[in-house]
Amino acid sequence: MLELNAVNSGYGETQVLYGMGLRAEAGRVLAILGRNGAGKSTTLKTVMGLLPLRDGQITFEGQAMPKRPYDIAKAGIAYVPETRDIFPSLTVRENLEIASKRFDGAWTMDRVLDLFPRLGERLENGGTQLSGGEQQMLAIARALLMNPRLLILDEPTEGLAPIIVKLIHDKLMELKREGLSMVLVEQNFGFATSLADDVVVVSKGQVVWTGSAEAIRADTEAQHRWLGV
Amino acid sequence: MSLDLGFWTLQALNALQLSMLLFLLSIGLTVIFGLMHFVNLAHGALYALGAYFAASAAAVGGYWAGFFLAPVAVAGVGVLLYSGLIQRMRKSGPMAQVLVTFGLIFALLDITRIVWGDLALGLEVPSFLAGRVALLGVEYPAYRLFIIALGLAIFAALAFVLSRTQIGAMIRAGVDNDAMAACLGINVERLFFIVFCVGCALAGLAGAVAAPLLSVTPDMGLQILIPTLIVIVIGGLGSLKGAIAGSLIFGFVQTFGAVLAPQLASVLIYALLAAVLVIRPVGLFPAKG
Ligand SMILES: Nc1ncnc2c1ncn2[C@@H]1O[C@H](COP(=O)(O)OP(=O)(O)OP(=O)(O)O)[C@@H](O)[C@H]1O
Numbered sequence A: 001m002l003e004l005n006a007v008n009s010g011y012g013e014t015q016v017l018y019g020m021g022l023r024a025e026a027g028r029v030l031a032i033l034g035r036n037g038a039g040k041s042t043t044l045k046t047v048m049g050l051l052p053l054r055d056g057q058i059t060f061e062g063q064a065m066p067k068r069p070y071d072i073a074k075a076g077i078a079y080v081p082e083t084r085d086i087f088p089s090l091t092v093r094e095n096l097e098i099a100s101k102r103f104d105g106a107w108t109m110d111r112v113l114d115l116f117p118r119l120g121e122r123l124e125n126g127g128t129q130l131s132g133g134e135q136q137m138l139a140i141a142r143a144l145l146m147n148p149r150l151l152i153l154d155e156p157t158e159g160l161a162p163i164i165v166k167l168i169h170d171k172l173m174e175l176k177r178e179g180l181s182m183v184l185v186e187q188n189f190g191f192a193t194s195l196a197d198d199v200v201v202v203s204k205g206q207v208v209w210t211g212s213a214e215a216i217r218a219d220t221e222a223q224h225r226w227l228g229v
Numbered sequence B: 001m002s003l004d005l006g007f008w009t010l011q012a013l014n015a016l017q018l019s020m021l022l023f024l025l026s027i028g029l030t031v032i033f034g035l036m037h038f039v040n041l042a043h044g045a046l047y048a049l050g051a052y053f054a055a056s057a058a059a060v061g062g063y064w065a066g067f068f069l070a071p072v073a074v075a076g077v078g079v080l081l082y083s084g085l086i087q088r089m090r091k092s093g094p095m096a097q098v099l100v101t102f103g104l105i106f107a108l109l110d111i112t113r114i115v116w117g118d119l120a121l122g123l124e125v126p127s128f129l130a131g132r133v134a135l136l137g138v139e140y141p142a143y144r145l146f147i148i149a150l151g152l153a154i155f156a157a158l159a160f161v162l163s164r165t166q167i168g169a170m171i172r173a174g175v176d177n178d179a180m181a182a183c184l185g186i187n188v189e190r191l192f193f194i195v196f197c198v199g200c201a202l203a204g205l206a207g208a209v210a211a212p213l214l215s216v217t218p219d220m221g222l223q224i225l226i227p228t229l230i231v232i233v234i235g236g237l238g239s240l241k242g243a244i245a246g247s248l249i250f251g252f253v254q255t256f257g258a259v260l261a262p263q264l265a266s267v268l269i270y271a272l273l274a275a276v277l278v279i280r281p282v283g284l285f286p287a288k289g
């Protein structure tokens, strides 16, 4: 579904990705693991067209990935960034409508509010009046309203209380059961490997380990070496 | 006492009229800046062009021909500027943008000189706006009241569009975070282009309505630029609220300053600007908190 091949990318003068390569399969969840600063977020930003692809290829459903984030969104990829990026000058409702009015499909306003009833109680609140957990729910709900074929999430549990982490986990599990393809970047090893089918581990802008979620759970040597778990 | 009151009413209306003119100019500049992070110093030159277009069109078809044609013509110039220059300079950083649009001021200034000459042009107001109207106990020029009403109407229309419509939400989202807006399938480039053209049209409209009040000269754009920049710095970048608040503050401080403390009048607004920059460097109502 999504394939990166020998991708180089970075910020201005600084190169961060050195020949990054990975594959996310349709209907499956791929977790990208790795230590702080390994280049996980940089990989996702490059996929989303937020950073220029300096070298290598990115394909989505067999086609070359478009360059502009706008075209990438239209191609069917939704992105939940590490910083959530809720629009502060928009209400919760407007944050959701920005996506729902632009994309049709099975995910409707009613359905995302069923998934996250908390958001329903906050519709007229400003985007910044939400707790961290609510912001994460809003970011996920907004992404779902794009009716994507691939959902990309960057550390959805970062900074959240355990009970919210559990809730996000259950909701993402629901989405997985429905067959939504996902790419998930996570620091929370347990969270990531219980959701994911496939795992890649990234270090210094390259993939250093590839395998299944069970395999990495069993491979304490790899965990220790690449993740410091 | 009643004479006094009339005098102050008159000054307040004058202040309001100046504010509305500045609002028409600053709203375009501030939203373009907020959305595109683009410093268009040539915005004032577009105002001057609007006045010239209006004067020329009015010479043929009367005041209203100028009133309606000038914004369209200036938006047309905006389209040329956008596709020829600004689109290419989107990523070139503020220094290059300031230099290029600063240069553009003088290019446009010379173009107006070549086309229309150095002599000041005049523009007659339509006859039904030519007289004075009794209002709040004073006789006030109808045309100036028309400018006040026009400014308020445009403020109300923009406030409605920005706060209640989908395109308004898209613009606010784009000002907040253009990268995320694009990731959500908003065509930000097209949004920039539309907002830029509307901003140009409003600058043209400001020039057209200001033309009968002053003589139309090539450097009128340069004269209005500094007040407009002060308005958006005081008001805070990118927001409608900031543009209207900044315009009102500028209009009233300038007008009442000239009456109450003529020797300080020219310093007063700069002192206020300095105070705002010290106390609230982001301005009073910036789009990004
Ligand atoms: N905006 C930026 N400008 C320059 N360098 C950056 C920028 N953002 C990140 N980097 C650098 O790029 C490298 C990879 O960062 P990245 O954000 O991809 O890491 P990550 O794997 O997502 O880590 P984390 O788990 O901390 O989120 C780091 O060395 C970081 O310092």
Ligand SMILES: [Mg+2]
Residues within 6 Å of the ligand: A040, A041, A042, A082, A154
């Ligand atoms: Mg990261």
